[in-house]
Amino acid sequence: MSTPGPGTAIRLVDCAKTSPNGTRALQRTTLEIASGETVVFLGPSGCGKTTLLRVIAGLESPDPGGRVFFDDEDVTVLPIERRNVGMVFQSYALFPNMNVEENIAYGLKVHGVPPAQRAQRVDEMLQMMQIGELRERRVTQLSGGQRQRVALARALAVQPRVLLLDEPLTALDALLRERLRIELDVLLHSLGVTAAYVTHDQGEALAIGDRIAVMNQGALVQVASPREIYYRPRSRFVADFIGTMNRVQGTVRDGALELPGGRIPWNQEAVGTIEVLFRPNDVRIVAESEAQLRGKVAQKFFLGDRTRLHVSGVADRMVVVETSEHREFSLGQSVCLRIEPDTLLRLRE
Amino acid sequence: MGRTRNFYLQLGFTLLVCAFLILPVLMSIVAGFTENFFIGVKSGLTLRWIVVVWDLYAPTIFRSMYIALATLAVTLVLGVPTAYVLAKRPGLVTRLIEEFLVLPVAIPGLAIALALILTYGGFRDFRTSWMFILVGHVLYTLPFMVRSVLAVLSSFDFRILEESAASLGAGFCRRFLGIVVPNARSGIVAGSLTVVTLSIGEFNLTWMLHTPETMTLPVGLADSYASMRLEIGSAYTLVFFVMIIPLLIALQRYGTQRIKKVGRA
Numbered sequence: 001m002s003t004p005g006p007g008t009a010i011r012l013v014d015c016a017k018t019s020p021n022g023t024r025a026l027q028r029t030t031l032e033i034a035s036g037e038t039v040v041f042l043g044p045s046g047c048g049k050t051t052l053l054r055v056i057a058g059l060e061s062p063d064p065g066g067r068v069f070f071d072d073e074d075v076t077v078l079p080i081e082r083r084n085v086g087m088v089f090q091s092y093a094l095f096p097n098m099n100v101e102e103n104i105a106y107g108l109k110v111h112g113v114p115p116a117q118r119a120q121r122v123d124e125m126l127q128m129m130q131i132g133e134l135r136e137r138r139v140t141q142l143s144g145g146q147r148q149r150v151a152l153a154r155a156l157a158v159q160p161r162v163l164l165l166d167e168p169l170t171a172l173d174a175l176l177r178e179r180l181r182i183e184l185d186v187l188l189h190s191l192g193v194t195a196a197y198v199t200h201d202q203g204e205a206l207a208i209g210d211r212i213a214v215m216n217q218g219a220l221v222q223v224a225s226p227r228e229i230y231y232r233p234r235s236r237f238v239a240d241f242i243g244t245m246n247r248v249q250g251t252v253r254d255g256a257l258e259l260p261g262g263r264i265p266w267n268q269e270a271v272g273t274i275e276v277l278f279r280p281n282d283v284r285i286v287a288e289s290e291a292q293l294r295g296k297v298a299q300k301f302f303l304g305d306r307t308r309l310h311v312s313g314v315a316d317r318m319v320v321v322e323t324s325e326h327r328e329f330s331l332g333q334s335v336c337l338r339i340e341p342d343t344l345l346r347l348r349e
Numbered sequence: 350m351g352r353t354r355n356f357y358l359q360l361g362f363t364l365l366v367c368a369f370l371i372l373p374v375l376m377s378i379v380a381g382f383t384e385n386f387f388i389g390v391k392s393g394l395t396l397r398w399i400v401v402v403w404d405l406y407a408p409t410i411f412r413s414m415y416i417a418l419a420t421l422a423v424t425l426v427l428g429v430p431t432a433y434v435l436a437k438r439p440g441l442v443t444r445l446i447e448e449f450l451v452l453p454v455a456i457p458g459l460a461i462a463l464a465l466i467l468t469y470g471g472f473r474d475f476r477t478s479w480m481f482i483l484v485g486h487v488l489y490t491l492p493f494m495v496r497s498v499l500a501v502l503s504s505f506d507f508r509i510l511e512e513s514a515a516s517l518g519a520g521f522c523r524r525f526l527g528i529v530v531p532n533a534r535s536g537i538v539a540g541s542l543t544v545v546t547l548s549i550g551e552f553n554l555t556w557m558l559h560t561p562e563t564m565t566l567p568v569g570l571a572d573s574y575a576s577m578r579l580e581i582g583s584a585y586t587l588v589f590f591v592m593i594i595p596l597l598i599a600l601q602r603y604g605t606q607r608i609k610k611v612g613r614a
Binding site for chain 1: 505506509510512513514515516517518519520523528531532534
């Protein structure tokens with residue numbers, strides 16, 4: 001078997017899903033995932049992200065009218081076993097009646113790959129996932145991280161057209177999750193496989209996704225690059241769901257946005273009282289001479305790589321500021337702040 | 350650790366109860382080997398009665414065995430898929446079906462047998478063949494197979510294993526035989542042992558359903574008790590023990606293994 005070629009593009013057209021009890025698990029959704037791209041579906045539980053993944057996989061069929069394409073092939077009516085997808089489940093779903101090697105070989109066997117090639121491919125996968133020493137192990141004897149690797153190896157062994165991952169790291173502890181996240185990112189991009197990845201963890205989404213599809217109440221809310229999702233959220237939901245976002249009210253007057261703690265230059269069109277949003281790391285703590293805004297430290301949290309301050313007096317509510325400076329802050333201390341005007345964000349909805 | 354007086358009292362009581370239960374079994378075994386039970390062991394030990402039993406009742410022994418195996422085959426073919434469907438679609442309807450399946454266990458065997466005779470007794474060839482008994486045994490043992498397999502299927506998420514097998518290209522038959530059945534094995538084995546044990550020992554139904562040509566071992570036992578010397582009946586019981594005790598031991602072993610396996614990956 002050759003190494004995987006360029007991935008298959010996925011196209012969803014008007015895919016909705018109504019569950020038997022009549023609730024809409026997925027609103028009408030149209031989306032394209034480019035060849036080799038990793039799209040992360042992110043949202044709170046019950047937002048429809050897993051349903052969407054299952055529609056792509058062929059485990060659920062979309063309501064009439066919806067179509068699923070792999071490249072130009074309409075796969076809507078094909079059941080999952082004929083779509084050639086690789087799936088990794090949150091619980092890994094390894095077969096307990098088989099050892100590691102047999103688990104990885106299962107798909108190859110089903111596809112009728114001759115034993116010699118099968119063995120070779122299993123070797124490749126064991127090597128790629130660095131689990132050669134686990135070959136003979138029963139899956140009940142594996143740790144969570146090891147199971148995850150076996151599950152990935154098993155899904156990739158058959159060189160699937162697309163790889164579908166349903167919360168693959170959620171069951172792991174934080175440290176391991178971080179490590180596997182990096183490995184997974186490298187793996188997905190080096191293989192060039194098209195991947196759809198479901199998670200409720202924003203950190204995972206930002207790190208792994210070429211694009212993030214934020215979902216809420218069964219609908220796509222915004223589909224964009226992680227950077228854009230983070231810095232240019234299109235709705236309050238996206239802004240609030242990903243990272244911490246400050247949301248304050250100010251009044252535009254004489255080319256400046258007036259807040260209780262000071263003034264920021266303002267050149268966008270708007271008049272009267274408006275709401276603006278900005279990220280904690282877009283606020284700089286500056287010397288008195290450069291200050292736009294002034295406030296007092298109300299709470300402080302040392303996070304290791306940065307310090308998070310809750311600053312009062314700047315706006316109508318507490319403003320969260322993050323700094324990577326090493327200096328110590330004390331409660332009640334006055335701080336001078338500066339925000340670049342182009343990092344301020346306004347939302348219509 | 351010193352053992353208290355209480356411990357020895359309890360031990361004594363337990364042993365007494367055991368003796369009360371086991372003694373008749375031992376008496377029966379001794380009787381089967383004794384020349385003349387009324388005179389006692391001093392009349393001499395013999396294998397004569399076993400030989401007599403073999404001459405008179407060998408066909409009933411073989412018949413019981415093949416009816417048990419046929420019952421097993423039918424309950425496997427019917428019971429495993431039934432349990433699978435019940436586990437896959439839990440709901441009111443499947444719950445009702447499950448309860449319905451268990452009914453034959455609660456209804457007296459004689460009543461079921463009577464119902465079978467009333468309904469199918471007119472089909473002479475069927476009525477006089479061993480298949481008639483097979484039907485009764487399947488009715489009675491099927492719930493045990495279904496329950497046993499269902500218990501194992503409920504102990505792990507086989508649906509996701511199936512989905513994962515499907516994503517790797519496996520069609521339904523392949524998933525069912527290669528993933529569902531092997532992972533439900535402990536329940537299938539325990540169910541099989543139960544079915545065979547129950548079928549070999551079944552008397553109530555069989556007594557009504559049998560004809561002189563389709564007598565099974567337990568029915569033969571009743572016949573020998575009623576019409577033969579006590580020693581012959583006892584020797585016959587002995588044969589029954591030899592058949593049933595290994596099954597009971599195996600059942601005990603697999604039954605406990607299954608409990609340990611619940612909660613695996």
